[in-house]
């Protein structure tokens with residue numbers, strides 16, 4: 473019998489769900505044994521349920537093709553067959569909040585890609601290189617839920633991954649004011665150009681709810697646990713504009729920063745290149761060896777050349793230069809459906825396993 477942990481993917485037929493399935497093919501610790509989606513897909517094989525909707529560049533893994541898709545709403549039935557689940561369902565926020573807690577209450581840990589629980593005070597929202605210690609708040613959440621091993625943990629929004637890790641690496645220089653503009657790929661809306669032909673050659677200057685997430689979520693990541701909840705940091709203040717651009721995968725951010733202790737360019741680049749976290753120390757299976765790289769060329773980072781750095785789990789930075797109004801400006805790039813969605817959640821689950829929060833049932 474396999475020693476791997478049995479994993480269920482809630483919303484496994486969707487775009488993020490498909491990314492989970494692709495990333496978990498041949499994973500050394502986790503094995504996808506259960507897939508759940510809407511009642512429309514329940515009862516079909518995974519291959520039938522996805523039909524022509526497979527959006528990954530790599531083929532559908534053979535091991536999942538004949539899995540019979542379950543109904544996400546049949547919580548007990550899904551939970552009984554797995555050690556933990558990844559959540560990527562698309563329902564209303566209230567429905568997602570409830571169903572993720574329902575899974576947790578069956579003693580099934582939930583690692584979620586959804587935003588529903590990102591501001592639940594005792595739910596950790598984690599980038600494993602930045603705030604792995606926030607997982608400790610799970611003990612308080614379990615008390616609230618009345619569980620012994622069930623809990624919900626989430627990863628933050630895709631948009632912040634192109635600049636929040638960079639600002640973290642520069643913490644010693646005390647950044648206090650940040651202006652960011654993000655140029656976000658269409659896959660962030662679960663779309664390809666086939667589904668969204670109006671995006672060819674187009675820019676749309678609005679992504680619902682994205683600017684608030686981009687401004688506030690980094691502060692929660694930089695917060696600390698006090699009295700059983702995560703209290704967000706107050707600084708640096710961030711203001712953001714989020715723009716949809718005709719790119720399939722890869723969110724770019726153009727960022728201006730003011731520092732209390734203004735560093736030199738060499739200090740900034742060294743801090744990026746030397747930045748490591750627990751995933752690198754523990755050599756977690758999905759951890760990038762180099763979390764952040766600096767590209768010297770004036771025309772980098774480019775989506776076409778750089779988005780898959782470290783299998784989409786690394787952050788690219790370039791164009792670091794002094795600014796006339798702010799201290800420094802730079803351009804960041806990260807893969808929105810890998811580091812920004814499923815890959816970030818898989819790394820969270822690996823961290824949770826390493827910390828002893830996810831075990832065999």
Ligand SMILES: NC(=O)c1ccc[n+]([C@@H]2O[C@H](COP(=O)([O-])OP(=O)(O)OC[C@H]3O[C@@H](n4cnc5c(N)ncnc54)[C@H](OP(=O)(O)O)[C@@H]3O)[C@@H](O)[C@H]2O)c1
Nearest residue numbers: 483484485486487488509510513560561562659660662813
């Ligand atoms: N795309 C991204 O990069 C990204 C990044 C961060 C967060 N997110 C969030 O992640 C979630 C999934 O996004 P996505 O792009 O993968 O969406 P998607 O492609 O539309 O997939 C949605 C999934 O949810 C299931 N579903 C839909 N309605 C349901 C219902 N009423 N009951 C149960 N299951 C239902 C679908 O099942 P059927 O196939 O049976 O309909 C499918 O498996 C969304 O909440 C989205 O906001 C997406």
